[in-house]
Amino acid sequence: MRDGKEDREATNRPGGEHHEQMDWDAPPPYEVYVESQGNNMSAQVMDDGRFSMQITGIEQGFTLPPIPAATPESLWKNRPQSAPRSYPELNIVIQVVGSRGDVQPFVALGQELKAAGHRVRLATHDMFASFILESGLEFFPIGGDPAELMAYMVKNPSILPTLETIRAGDIAKKRKMIAQMLDGFWKSCIANDPSTGVPFVAEAIIANPPSFAHFHCAQALAIPVHLMFTMPWSRTRAFPHPLANIQVTKADPSTTNFLSYGLVDTLTWQGLGDVVNHWRRHTLNLESVPPMVGPYLADALEIPFTYCWSPWLVPKPRDWPSYIDVCGFFFRNAPLYTPTPEIDRFLKSGSKPVYIGFGSIVMEEPEKMTQIIVEAIRTCGVRAIVSRGWSKLGSGISDEKILFIDDCPHEWLFKHVAAVVHHGGAGTTACGLANGCPTTIVPFFGDQPFWGNMVAAAAAGPRPIDHKLLSSDALAKAISFCLLPETLYAARKLSFGMKSDSGVKEAVQSFHRNLPINNMTCELLPKKAATWVWSKRKQTVKLSHRAAAALVECGHIDVKDLALIKTKPIYIDVRRWDPFTATTSAAVNSIGNMGSALSDVVQTPMREYRKAQTLSRSESGNSNTANAVGKATSASLGKFGSALIKTGIDLPLAFADGFRDVPRLYGQKVRDHGPISDWKTGGVVGGKALAYGMYDGYAGLFKDPYKGAKKEGAAGFAKGVATGVAGFMTKNANAIFGFVAYPALGLYRSFEGRESTEAQTMILMAQKEYGSYLAHTESVDKEEVAELVETFEDRRLFQI
Incomplete structure (x- = not known):
């Protein structure tokens, strides 16, 4: 016979029966050209995954939200001024989609949260299991292959798939992968640890926006969600959306910047809305999100955001509200690393080399890229360390001034190089600048052009070179620019400022600051999270698993008077116009x-x-x-x-x-x-x-x-x-x-x-299983029970 636990796992299996009605081969309903006659706005998809936008005029009467008064904190740093409040120890699931460069900052965050007393589970792709477990965090697999996702994005950098991709059936494959990851993220909130079998129920969610499951899992569980990301995702007048390429317009630049976020969000939701809504209905038992609401959920729900870049590189825009923070780059503790004899020998055999690498980028013609790199290095007359990366660069090349290497921690390597050339991932960019390395960025897609422009604006490197326009001559000129004294000075100036940041520490403070602490704290054991609410005769007390179990066991309360608490209910309302x-x-x-x-x-x-x-x-x-x-x-x-x-x-x-x-x-x-x-x-x-x-x-x-x-x-x-x-x-x-x-x-x-929906039943089962586990692992002595009863009675009398 199957028990409840097996039913719960079977019902929620990624790619299971709930998704059999989806037409996976149907292309997402993108519009190649989006236009609004009223405000003369248009957006056309480009080949690098961004949107070419023109806003030629704004309708009379159109107004933007007012800009708050400028303060030194909002313009430059964003450090909390108030004294830290006490907070309960929480079960936190961190949900991340992306490459190792996307996952690594959240490993650093998870370690800091764990040090603060929380239990932390990092849910991401299966291939990062050992990396996360070795960092001392719990791991939960969500499926999906980041190498395939990267290959798809390089092959189809535009948001619109190519005809070749449609013929090859890649669309169906990608959409099924997204559905599998959505299911994996939901299981990461309520399923037992896959290695140890220890029960887990999330009490808060931290996620990067491309994981897409965050709002919806939080709504089903009625718990807080906090988004953290390496690129701007919140509307501002200060700069356009990183995925938007703004053309010269008659409109005010700040207005154009502000509107670019809505256009990008709308087109993104068009490609994923049907998959997300199908999953909401059949797995979470939630209503579909209306098309006019989906793109703007983060703004409408005022979801807290923490951006993990240095305000010395990109200050916090002063039109961002108080629940959006810029905290600094997330750096993990540098791993213990001993270089291979080959690397050690190369570094000691001459001048500081230039580093060139494109990490997780999967290229269709790695031989061509290798030839460009080799010719540029020889033209400049420099020594270089080249990372083979996921594209396996350097096949068949032998040159005493060039060393091709496999994986090597950037935290260690960038201390020993003169300059860096890479694809512009936020983590690699941060590591290079933190070590005072002049930087050349060769972007492929997404936010990489944004970081290239930010580095150039700081004079710490040349303007970014699109990978399709990269030649040996262009790369040689970029490397020469990086080796100029004034470029090195600008990079070291940035590095000096970044050393005052405490990215992960400030991010943890930002997370704590935005929690609904009063709703989440057990009223009898303040260091424990509230799971149940006891209610009788208009009296209510919030209780943790431990407190509730002790009071039930001694017969002081009846289990029928307990209900699962909703610490942060989410209601999705539709914005109307007329x-x-x-x-x-x-x-x-x-x-x-x-x-x-x-x-x-x-x-x-x-x-x-x-x-x-x-x-x-x-x-x-x-x-x-x-x-x-x-x-x-x-x-x-x-x-x-x-x-x-x-x-x-x-x-x-x-x-x-x-x-x-x-x-x-x-x-x-x-x-x-x-x-x-x-x-x-x-x-x-x-x-x-x-x-x-x-x-x-x-x-x-x-x-x-x-x-x-x-x-x-x-x-x-x-x-x-x-x-x-x-x-x-x-x-x-x-x-x-x-x-x-x-x-x-x-x-x-x-x-x-x-x-009582299927999803709510699963949550209740998971909570009971977790409570049973705690009851067997956390013994409560008679003295503590007596103290709990006394405190409970004091709470009740206070409400009378």
Whole structure:
């Protein structure tokens, strides 16, 4: 017989039955050319994986959020000023997609978090298992091959795949790999350690944005999520998105920079939205994210961000909010390394060499790149160490002034070279600059051109050379530029400033600073994380596994009064512009959700029937088949009913939000009534909408003409009359629809939180298994139990 643990693992197996309905061969729905007539914006995909953007003019009335007042901290450093608060010891999963250069900074972060008392699991590609385990961290495999991903990106640097790629079936392969990694990331939150079998349930998530599972896993678990990355991913006026190549425009540069982030996010979501939403529905039992919301989730949810680059190289933009930090590059503790005799002999046999290497880049013509490198070195008359990398450079070359090497820690090697030439990965760039090495960057795709431009702006190297334009002559000139005294001076000046950074330490402080500590801390054992909330007669106490187990065991509380705590619930609300587009969008989304739910009514029971039949044949019995099909039918009918109820709420809600947001279109501020999480907050927001809507609507009839006349005379008075009348109609409509829709949404979310979905059942099972494990490993003596009971009673009496 299978136990609950086996069912949980089978249900959540990467690439399992939940994904059988996906059309993997369908190309992602990208638009080659995106254009907005209203604001004269266009974006065209380039061959290097970036977007060529033109913004020729901005529609009158278009406004950007105000820029906060400049302070030395926001312009330069970003160090926390307040005293550190106490925090509980947490189970943290770090989710990372990418090459070794992407993973390595998070190993350094994980070591610092572990030193702070947390249990840290790093979830990434299987090939990095030994690297992570040797660093003293727990490892969880997510699948996916970073070498294949890198080869795909070099072969298809544009976001649009080539015809050759489509013919070869690479699209289906890549999309299946992404689906496998999404499932792997979900398992990394609740599955046992694959090596030791020790249970684990995530209490916080740290991730790099390309892992894509972060928001959604955090929403399913109702825990905090914190994004950390090596390149800008948050909207700013200071510089464009690294994946955007801004053309000369008539628009203000800061406006162009700001808008570039939205365009890149939209095109990125177009390529992954269907895969992510399929996984949300069938694995996490969450609603699909609407197309107009998906690209902007980080901004809408105000997700904390920590950027791991040095503010000496790129200062924090002053239009970034307080929950976005720039903390410095993440450097791990330098590994103990003894050079091979070959490397040691080469370094001692002459002047400092130049380092050339392209790490995890997988090239289609490594022989051609090798020839370019060799000719450039000979032209400059320098000595060089060349890393073979994943492309295996240097085959068949023999030259006493050139040493081809395999893997060697950059932290050690860059202390012994005169300059570095590489692809522009953030980690390699950081290591070179930290060691005062003048740097030439040869970008292939992604954010690599951005780092090349930042190095050039700091005068620590020449302008980046696109790999397709690289020649032996261009490379020789770049190396010569790096060897100039003034270039060396600029690089060493940067290195001197970076030595004052404490990247991983400040990142850990940033993580702690953004945690909802009050919701996460056990009220009886402050160093333990709260997992349960005890609730009885309007009294509530947040309890850890240890505290809850002790109180239940001594008979002081009943287990039926415990519920899993939601430390950071996530609600995805749709931003509206007007009632007409709002209701149209809501209707389309509702039809899609109901269609998906109706499809599940047919397909889910059939899937369970086939699974049960296979199981019964292997176990010589079929008594469970009808039961499994019945449960699946009941669950799918429940989902359809839920989708039907949600449709009845979404349409009036879209009207309410649409009418509320109309004044934004002509520059007026809109009241924010606060979030809706349950029936109580829904009632409060509904009441506010009615009261403020009526008041603002009538008041606007008099205030708007008066303000307009005071500002622009007769013309302003006429405009004020128009906006006053428009506000009277829209704000009163919001008051009426909102008074019904907002409480209904709160009531729905209250019941939604109590619904036992497959994913919620898996979380509860994982928590019980983890609690049982702790009970056997953490003994509680009678004295501690007595102290827990006394503290518990004090908490209860305080609430009476």
